[in-house]
Each structure stands twice: as C-alpha cells, then as structure tokens.
Amino acid sequence: MKLMWFHLMPYTELPEDFNRKHPSVWVDIHSSLFDPRRAHHMYNDFMDELEYAAELGYDAICVNEHHSNGYGLMPSPNLIASSLARRTTDTALCVMGNSLALYNPPTRVAEEFAMIDCISGGRLIAGFPVGSPMDTCYAYGQNPSLLRERYLEAHDLVKRAWTEKDTFAFNGRYNQQRYVNIWPRPIQNEPHPPIWIPGGGSVETWRWCAEMDYVYCYLSYYGYKAGLATMQGFWNEMEKLGKDRNPYRAGFLQFVGVAESRQQALDLYTEPAEYFYGRCLHVDARFATPPGYTTEATQRAGIQSMVSKAANTASYSSKLSMKATNMKDIVDGGYVIVGSPDEVVEQIRNVATSLNVGHLMLLLQYGNMSKDTTKYNTRLFAEKVMPKVKDLFGEWEDKWWPKPMAKGQRAAVPPFRPQTVAAE
Amino acid sequence: MSQPVTTTIDVNGHSCRIWTKGSGPKLGFLAGLGGLPRWLPFLDRLAEGRTVIAPSLPGYPGATGHTELDTHLDWILAVRQLVDGAGLSGADLVGASVGGAFAAEMAAIFPGQVRRLALIAPFGLFDDKEPAADPWAQRKDVLPGLLCADAANWNELVAPPEGANSVEWPIEMTRASEAAARAFWPLGNTRLEKRLRLISAPTLILWGDRDALLPPSYAVKFAEGINKGNNGATRVETVGNAGHLAYLDQPDAVAKAVLGHFA
Numbered sequence A: 001m002k003l004m005w006f007h008l009m010p011y012t013e014l015p016e017d018f019n020r021k022h023p024s025v026w027v028d029i030h031s032s033l034f035d036p037r038r039a040h041h042m043y044n045d046f047m048d049e050l051e052y053a054a055e056l057g058y059d060a061i062c063v064n065e066h067h068s069n070g071y072g073l074m075p076s077p078n079l080i081a082s083s084l085a086r087r088t089t090d091t092a093l094c095v096m097g098n099s100l101a102l103y104n105p106p107t108r109v110a111e112e113f114a115m116i117d118c119i120s121g122g123r124l125i126a127g128f129p130v131g132s133p134m135d136t137c138y139a140y141g142q143n144p145s146l147l148r149e150r151y152l153e154a155h156d157l158v159k160r161a162w163t164e165k166d167t168f169a170f171n172g173r174y175n176q177q178r179y180v181n182i183w184p185r186p187i188q189n190e191p192h193p194p195i196w197i198p199g200g201g202s203v204e205t206w207r208w209c210a211e212m213d214y215v216y217c218y219l220s221y222y223g224y225k226a227g228l229a230t231m232q233g234f235w236n237e238m239e240k241l242g243k244d245r246n247p248y249r250a251g252f253l254q255f256v257g258v259a260e261s262r263q264q265a266l267d268l269y270t271e272p273a274e275y276f277y278g279r280c281l282h283v284d285a286r287f288a289t290p291p292g293y294t295t296e297a298t299q300r301a302g303i304q305s306m307v308s309k310a311a312n313t314a315s316y317s318s319k320l321s322m323k324a325t326n327m328k329d330i331v332d333g334g335y336v337i338v339g340s341p342d343e344v345v346e347q348i349r350n351v352a353t354s355l356n357v358g359h360l361m362l363l364l365q366y367g368n369m370s371k372d373t374t375k376y377n378t379r380l381f382a383e384k385v386m387p388k389v390k391d392l393f394g395e396w397e398d399k400w401w402p403k404p405m406a407k408g409q410r411a412a413v414p415p416f417r418p419q420t421v422a423a424e
Numbered sequence B: 001m002s003q004p005v006t007t008t009i010d011v012n013g014h015s016c017r018i019w020t021k022g023s024g025p026k027l028g029f030l031a032g033l034g035g036l037p038r039w040l041p042f043l044d045r046l047a048e049g050r051t052v053i054a055p056s057l058p059g060y061p062g063a064t065g066h067t068e069l070d071t072h073l074d075w076i077l078a079v080r081q082l083v084d085g086a087g088l089s090g091a092d093l094v095g096a097s098v099g100g101a102f103a104a105e106m107a108a109i110f111p112g113q114v115r116r117l118a119l120i121a122p123f124g125l126f127d128d129k130e131p132a133a134d135p136w137a138q139r140k141d142v143l144p145g146l147l148c149a150d151a152a153n154w155n156e157l158v159a160p161p162e163g164a165n166s167v168e169w170p171i172e173m174t175r176a177s178e179a180a181a182r183a184f185w186p187l188g189n190t191r192l193e194k195r196l197r198l199i200s201a202p203t204l205i206l207w208g209d210r211d212a213l214l215p216p217s218y219a220v221k222f223a224e225g226i227n228k229g230n231n232g233a234t235r236v237e238t239v240g241n242a243g244h245l246a247y248l249d250q251p252d253a254v255a256k257a258v259l260g261h262f263a
Helices: A036-055 A077-087 A107-120 A133-139 A147-163 A203-212 A223-240 A262-280 A296-304 A316-322 A327-332 A341-355 A371-388 A419-423 B041-047 B072-085 B097-109 B143-147 B151-158 B168-184 B218-227 B251-262
Strands: A002-006 A060-063 A092-095 A124-127 A168-171 A176-180 A195-198 A215-218 A250-258 A336-339 A359-363 B005-011 B014-021 B026-030 B051-055 B091-096 B114-120 B203-208 B235-239
Touching: A002 A036, A002 A092, A036 A060, A036 A077, A036 A371, A060 A077, A077 A092, A077 A107, A092 A107, A107 A124, A107 A147, A147 A168, A147 A176, A195 A203, A203 A215, A203 A223, A203 A296, A215 A223, A215 A359, A223 A250, A223 A336, A223 A341, A250 A262, A250 A341, A250 A371, A262 A327, A262 A336, A262 A371, A296 B168, A327 A336, A336 A341, A341 A359, A341 A371, B005 B072, B014 B041, B014 B072, B026 B041, B026 B097, B041 B051, B041 B251, B051 B072, B072 B097, B091 B097, B097 B114, B097 B168, B114 B251, B143 B151, B203 B218, B203 B251, B218 B235, B235 B251
Parallel strands: A002 A060, A002 A359, A060 A092, A092 A124, A124 A195, A195 A215, A215 A250, A250 A336, A250 A359, B026 B051, B026 B091, B091 B114, B114 B203, B203 B235
Antiparallel strands: A168 A176, B005 B014, B014 B051
C-alpha cells in the first residue's frame, strides 16, 4: 500500500478562548488573529516537515487548497508544491488539489500543474476537488447553483489542454477561449498526470470516478469508523458498475499519533488533537449549506435514508455536527488512531483492509503540534509502522500512481546551502 | 380562503405554474424569496377587486428550469415569457424581493409590458455603505426573523401542508432558495441601477420599516434611480411593522397600498 504524508498547514496559535470569542475559523475569521511574522515560522516549519517526510521515505507528500481558513494556510497549494519539487527527489507530489471552478480561466490549473510536473520530473498527482462550500461559495463568492457545472466543464478544459496536440478553441457553457495551447506541458502525457478526486459520499461522484478511471478519495477528519459506510457505499457502487476491487482506486485520510506506548501517545497528542477538533473545526453553521451546493439527488438520498451514514456524511452540516472535541471521544470515535507502534500497525492494517483503501493519506501533524513532535511522530511511523504495513495489497497494481522520468535522466538539484554555511 | 385556478406554461421546456384568482382588470404578482409554496391572504385581498395572476419563476415552487438559466439575460427572457404566457402583457405588475428585481427589469426593458408598477423591497442593488444581509448564509433559527418582522409568518409560508411529500417538500424549499441564489448570488446586485431610469410606468415603492435583509433606505435609491428618467410619478411608502416580505407581515396594508396605486 501507499503511505502518504498530508499537511493541512493549520495556524498553530489560535487563542485559548477562540471558540467563545469568535464565530468561525473559516470565512470570516478575524485578521487580528493572524500574525504574519509568526506565520513566517509556521510556513517554514511546515515545509521542513513535508521535506522531512519525503526524506523518510513516505510515498507522497500532500498539500491542499483552502481559503480564509484558520486551519488551512494554503490558498495556493501549487506554491508549496513547486518548492517541494525542488527540495525532494523521488517522492510523489500530491496536490489535493485545485478547486477547478475557482480558476479563471481554468487553463491556469492545466498550466501550473504542468509546471509542477516538469519541475519535479513527472511526480505530480493532480487532485481536482469541487471544494468546500466555505472555500468556494463564501470565501470565493462562487454561485453554488453553478459550481458543479462549472467544475465539470473546467475539468474537461484542463484535460483537453493537457492532451490535445494542437491549439484548439474551447466553446464551453461558462468558459470560452479562442486559443488554448498550454506551455509547458506535463511530462506525464500517457495520457496525463494521474487524476484523483476528493469527494463526499455522493453516488454521482463515485460513478464519475469509475467512468473516468480516477481515484476517489474520502478526506474526512472523522476517521475510519465514520468513513466505513462511505467506503462500503463506494465499493458497492464499483461492484454494480463491474469494476474490480483494486484498493488503489481509493484514497482515505486518517489522523495518527504514534509513540513508544499508548499512554505516551495520549500525553503527546491530546493537546494538538483537541486543538484541531476544538478550535480548527469551529465553523459557523451558516456557512455549511449554500443552496444548490448539494445536488437534489444527494439531498433526496440524505432525507430518504436517515440511517445511511454514507448519505449523511455527504453534507457539511452533518459533518460539523459530529464534533467530539475531547481526546477520549476523539480516540473512541476513531478520528485519531493513537498507540504504540504495534498498536498503530494493527489499527492501520485494519483500516486499510476494512475500507479496502490502497492510498492512505496520513495526518501526522494536526492542530498546534510542534515541529519536534511532528518529526517524532513522522519518524516513528516511518521506522516502526510503515515496514509492517507496506506489504498490504501487494497483489494489486497501482495504475493511478505518477510515472516520473527515470532517475538517471532527471536534473540533479544541488543541495540547498544557506550563505552563512557556504562561507565556512 | 378558496384556492386559485392552476394552469401551467412551458418555459425552455420546463413547466411553470400560473395561479389565477378573482375578477376585474388583471394584476400580476412576482413573489419574493421562497416563492409561493401556498396561496396567501395578501393575494386574496388583491383578488377582491382584480384578477390576480401569479406566475412561478423557474425553480420556485410550482416551476422548474432554473438550471437552464446561466446569465441575467437568460433570466430576464424567461420572466418575459412567463409574463406574456400568463396574459400579463400591459397589465399592472407587483414584484417583491427577488421577484421585484425582475418586475423592475420588465418595466425598464419592455416598457409597453407594464402599465403600473409596484415594487416591494426589490433586490437588484447593493450599497457598500449599507450592505444588505446575506440570505444564503444564515442559521436556520435566524433566517425567519431576517425575512419577516414576525418570524412565524415565514415559518407558516414554508411549513409543509397536510399530505405534502415529506421527502420532496424540503427539497422544493431548498430549490427556491437555490433559484434565488442562481440569479442573485452573492450580493443581490444585478446592476439594475443602470436600467432604473428606463422605467416609465408610474411606480410605487413599498418597504417594510423592519426589513432586516435589505435596508429600508434602499427605497430612496430605487426612487432616485427611476426618477433620473422621465418618470415623475414614483412614490415611496413605508409599511409599518413589516419585514422584508412585507406582504406576509402586513397583507392588508400592503394590498391596500398596491390597489390604491393601481386604481
């Protein structure tokens, strides 16, 4: 299986009384809480952590896009990914992803992803999320009634921009462009970089991923227990469509905290986990359900099967209402897997096999976790957990993984040397 | 309260409901946010002396087809087809809230279509100094009080009637909100300001004094915009103890003002 290291880049210094004094971590979070000089250190710590994960042999490092968000400081994940392309060598770069409807023209995504693919020597995984209501409809003012149509059309435009050999005119419902002809073009051109789709639990998305042969990713913050119904729904749908159970058709996000013992893990990770589930997910419910964002088919499924978790977890309002914020409930709910290396191994194997997920995206930094603790968590997982879970799904081929240039053909990137060191 | 006669017309291949009741000269009504999930006491007051014709705009209760409409021009042409198809050419027209913005467009762009115009807290403008509230970013318990002075009046409008389909009813209510968002997201500003001066029909502007969504001061902006043209007959009236959907809070007072203007 693939073990991927994911960073959300949360602002780590939201005040203790944040939830009492502020209505939302997202959309209208107050500017006075943001100290750019502190953010300088946060960004550099976070990028160090991503590079460290690459050094330790994680299969991919992952970044994503959020706007006006106190737990996600990456309005442009492409900026981070381009830096990582220069500071890593073999790790896949998973940009999870660019919310296609937010780019005008969406050709921009085709270009920037092609740049990252060229700079990295073909290591890009191209994630195309619709984007959350908070990011797309509120922070970026997109019309919720048009968002999905615009997203699907933008997807068509990006894919054509990557694959068509000649300059073409794009005559879309929302985008018209006389001359589409991107330079640069992606290294991965047979036919294009792997496309992964993070989505909620809607049947439409599952069918679309199957039809297009894309990886479906369920990126919930609520762990494997809450994700089980969704992933079962996904696999049931694949079976109906006559697709095989190749676990690499799927990706799943899981928080983990590993230490020498379970008690030590609880001691280390309680504060950052409670910071994340308390302060970082303190989102004002008024930003959860812009009308039209959720399709009528999904609404119908949600109303008709109140017992079906797959449908319920598809809506942001129900996600927000889950909300356990103390460590006991967080761990009992499976949001965060904690324990000694062997305990974590057992749980990871259980998660991967019960959800049948070949791409496990790990959040090993969350909330206000310090760089030291993050590196400890990352290293211990890499040394003591990874070797005991890597063998899973060895019988399956991952057809959705980047195909970079051969190592010997890639540019040698000189090691970074700050001037003070170089002068010595 | 007897029920209106229901007919439908086709707009872009989608069925749109027309409700008709009363007798006398025709009077059209384009409803506000939420549309017309049920017939209203306000419309009964109007129907006492007039033939009230209320077409449902695409996506609002009784009508589909909002997803065909991508641009403001698409919307205006759909409303024009509805107004024509409902037999309202040249009739008096009342529009409220989101429907008010379209009623104003009809009078501005197709001056022969509208004899006299009444606007109840219409959408279409946005003033940075007095920003309108966001109807699409409200908690469920807050929204009713934003739309009506008495929250119960909104709750009564959207409550499922006896025998309603428990799955489809809430989806229809959400669809009405989506239809409004599709045309007016994110600020409610359709640049109507540029066209107000083209309105030549004598116009009455009504605004609830407790409108928590669109500031009552917007009434003056509408009147000033219309009066930049050749329309010397624009009047503004405030409706006491009424919110954004003043026709739900004060049906008698709003009907009386409208009928007086159309007399």
